Amino acid sequence: MDTAEWARIAADPRYIALVRRRRRFTWGLTGVMLAAYLGFILLIAFDKALLARPIGQGVTSVGIVVGFGVILLAIVLTGLYVRRAAREFDPLSEALRSESRA
Amino acid sequence: MTRRAALALAAGVVLMPAPALADALAGETVRQPTNWTAIAMFAAFAVLTLAITRWAARRTRTASDFYTAGGGITGFQNGLAIAGDYMSAASFLGISAQIFTDGYDGLIYSIGFLVGWPIILFLMAERLRNLGRYPFADVASFRFAQPPVRGFAAISTLTVVLFYLIAQMVGAGQLIKLLFGLRYEYAVVIVGVLMTLYVLFGGMTATTWVQIVKAVLLLGSATFMALAVLAQFGFSPEALFARAVAVKTDLAAAAGLDPGAAAVRGRSIMGPGNFIKDPVSAVSFGLALMFGTAGLPHILMRFFTVPDARQARKSVLWATGWIGYFYLLTFIIGFGAIVLVATEPRYLDPAGGLVGGGNMAAIHLAHAVGGNVFLGFVSAVAFATILAVVAGLTLSGASAVSHDLYATVFRKGAADSAAELRVSRRTVLVLAILAILLGIIFEKQNVAFMVSLAFAVAASGNFPVLLLSLLWKGCTTRGVVVGGTLGLVLAVGLTVLSPAVWVTILGHPAAIFPYSSPAIISMPAAFLAIWLVSLFDRSARAAVDRDGYLAQRVRAETGIGAVGGASH
Numbered sequence: 001m002d003t004a005e006w007a008r009i010a011a012d013p014r015y016i017a018l019v020r021r022r023r024r025f026t027w028g029l030t031g032v033m034l035a036a037y038l039g040f041i042l043l044i045a046f047d048k049a050l051l052a053r054p055i056g057q058g059v060t061s062v063g064i065v066v067g068f069g070v071i072l073l074a075i076v077l078t079g080l081y082v083r084r085a086a087r088e089f090d091p092l093s094e095a096l097r098s099e100s101r102a
Numbered sequence: 103m104t105r106r107a108a109l110a111l112a113a114g115v116v117l118m119p120a121p122a123l124a125d126a127l128a129g130e131t132v133r134q135p136t137n138w139t140a141i142a143m144f145a146a147f148a149v150l151t152l153a154i155t156r157w158a159a160r161r162t163r164t165a166s167d168f169y170t171a172g173g174g175i176t177g178f179q180n181g182l183a184i185a186g187d188y189m190s191a192a193s194f195l196g197i198s199a200q201i202f203t204d205g206y207d208g209l210i211y212s213i214g215f216l217v218g219w220p221i222i223l224f225l226m227a228e229r230l231r232n233l234g235r236y237p238f239a240d241v242a243s244f245r246f247a248q249p250p251v252r253g254f255a256a257i258s259t260l261t262v263v264l265f266y267l268i269a270q271m272v273g274a275g276q277l278i279k280l281l282f283g284l285r286y287e288y289a290v291v292i293v294g295v296l297m298t299l300y301v302l303f304g305g306m307t308a309t310t311w312v313q314i315v316k317a318v319l320l321l322g323s324a325t326f327m328a329l330a331v332l333a334q335f336g337f338s339p340e341a342l343f344a345r346a347v348a349v350k351t352d353l354a355a356a357a358g359l360d361p362g363a364a365a366v367r368g369r370s371i372m373g374p375g376n377f378i379k380d381p382v383s384a385v386s387f388g389l390a391l392m393f394g395t396a397g398l399p400h401i402l403m404r405f406f407t408v409p410d411a412r413q414a415r416k417s418v419l420w421a422t423g424w425i426g427y428f429y430l431l432t433f434i435i436g437f438g439a440i441v442l443v444a445t446e447p448r449y450l451d452p453a454g455g456l457v458g459g460g461n462m463a464a465i466h467l468a469h470a471v472g473g474n475v476f477l478g479f480v481s482a483v484a485f486a487t488i489l490a491v492v493a494g495l496t497l498s499g500a501s502a503v504s505h506d507l508y509a510t511v512f513r514k515g516a517a518d519s520a521a522e523l524r525v526s527r528r529t530v531l532v533l534a535i536l537a538i539l540l541g542i543i544f545e546k547q548n549v550a551f552m553v554s555l556a557f558a559v560a561a562s563g564n565f566p567v568l569l570l571s572l573l574w575k576g577c578t579t580r581g582v583v584v585g586g587t588l589g590l591v592l593a594v595g596l597t598v599l600s601p602a603v604w605v606t607i608l609g610h611p612a613a614i615f616p617y618s619s620p621a622i623i624s625m626p627a628a629f630l631a632i633w634l635v636s637l638f639d640r641s642a643r644a645a646v647d648r649d650g651y652l653a654q655r656v657r658a659e660t661g662i663g664a665v666g667g668a669s670h
Contacts, residue, residue: 034221060372
């Protein structure tokens with residue numbers, strides 16, 4: 001494929017929509033993951049007592065819930081991306097791909 | 103740090119000699135009595151994996167088969183293989199041991215190893231699959247001058263691979279003494295030979311299936327252990343934690359603490375302890391883990407084994423799920439060991455430590471919940487785990503040498519597939535011999551820093567190069583090579599000047615670089631250097647680099663023109 005052909009696809013409104021929506025979504029998700037993890041690390045560095053505090057009457061601490069929460073968050077964010085990519089991004093890129101073959 | 107905190111820290115270190123860094127087996131290990139059950143089970147694993155290798159060898163003809171299993175692995179299979187590649191023996195035994203001694207701190211460590219996976223998915227996986235063929239350098243040099251970028255990528259890949267490999271080989275030697283009661287050198291040779299056979303004859307197909315088998319066995323054993331522990335507490339984690347706190351309190355009281363101090367000590371396992379000493383080290387280490395995962399060559403290579411971007415995505419979801427699940431299990435296993443192992447005199451030596459050392463917590467727990475046969479099984483799985491990791495590392499090192507250095511830099515792209523394969527196979531042999539020699543040389547050394555160094559190099563060299571070449575039009579060949587090299591050199595140099603090497607290994611009184619991980623300096627430095635050098639790059643090559651961005655970008659985003667999976 002020559003430059004003109006790549007430029008034609010790059011100017012296609014579907015391509016522009018695909019790239020813009022996906023970019024916003026992925027950077028948003030990256031930001032959430034980064035904030036959650038660095039927030040967790042900084043919480044440990046600056047307020048260990050908060051994480052060590054038990055929930056209710058038992059021994060299970062706030063920190064265990066938060067830690068398990070970060071693990072689940074990583075899996076959930078990954079799942080959210082995979083779902084939206086399959087529903088929304090794949091049809092767009094598939095349309096662009098099949099036209100470029102034609 | 104206040105004086106009181108320093109005293110508390112010193113007391114903590116004296117009372118509980120925790121594994122310094124859980125992902126490399128730290129500390130002395132003492133050879134145990136020969137365990138024939140474990141050896142027999144490991145032999146069965148070796149026979150099974152060699153049969154897989156034989157089957158894979160018949161399907162490995164071209165370079166594409168050798169490096170990427172012909173692109174015919176499904177997302178689910180690849181997800182399991184990634185998990186098998188990533189969950190090391192040290193993370194199973196080391197993290198459960200850290201939880202056994204310190205409780206909560208082990209969880210902090212394992213979370214760091216998980217959070218890089220979403221980042222790989224959001225920023226890398228699909229674009230990698232759309233642009234690349236074998237090693238990640240295919241992506242980085244899509245629009246750049248081939249020889250300099252390939253040269254940098256090969257050197258940084260080999261740096262990561264060698265440090266990671268040494269840590270694994272030394273870990274194997276320590277483990278065989280503990281688990282099988284055999285000599286250190288046997289382990290290094292067994293691992294070296296088996297890994298060579300897998301990679302040499304079975305290439306990526308055999309490596310993938312060894313990793314899948316290992317992942318299934320490891321996840322299965324860990325699931326059984328966690329369920330067996332929870333079953334004793336009516337499947338209530340709260341009841342398990344409460345009992346663990348009581349056990350730790352009793353142990354502290356028995357060690358001579360007054361009741362108040364003993365209760366504090368018991369409760370300490372439910373919150374963060376001494377693992378994070380200063381915020382800068384913590385954030386630096388966190389950055390290395392999070393972004394290093396997205397720059398590990400043997401992990402990135404796995405994305406070329408699937409047929410398309412969609413399957414690459416699925417692989418990451420499965421991998422993240424399995425790895426996250428594994429770390430949750432490890433947490434339960436560590437607490438299970440507190441309750442079932444620390445209270446059982448037959449697992450303890452006269453001084454009150456674990457028979458065989460701190461890393462044996464999960465192994466003794468296997469005996470406590472499943473008797474001798476299960477102990478043998480878990481020991482065999484733990485040792486087999488190392489094979490899956492080193493096979494992936496070796497394959498990625500071989501592809502860097504044959505595809506980047508030989509085919510592109512030396513032969514300028516004129517090498518045919520057969521010649522490239524020949525060079526790959528020779529490289530595998532050289533790497534295996536090197537791994538065996540280094541494994542023996544480093545036997546008595548503390549290699550705990552090597553895995554974190556590998557992550558730091560990946561985060562400071564590979565990751566900035568990949569990210570900016572994927573996302574920034576203005577990025578040029580010169581910028582990538584200068585910035586990537588700077589990141590690599592800083593990561594290695596600052597690690598040498600850090601406490602883990604400068605003080606612990608070289609014996610100097612104080613570290614020149616005070617933080618435990620270099621990433622907080624080396625990663626931003628690499629980004630900055632790539633940006634600045636590219637910005638002021640007025641060479642003719644820079645114009646070509648920038649002009650090539652459009653095609654690269656459209657292909658990365660849509661997959662138009664991407665190499666598909668082979669038909670078989």
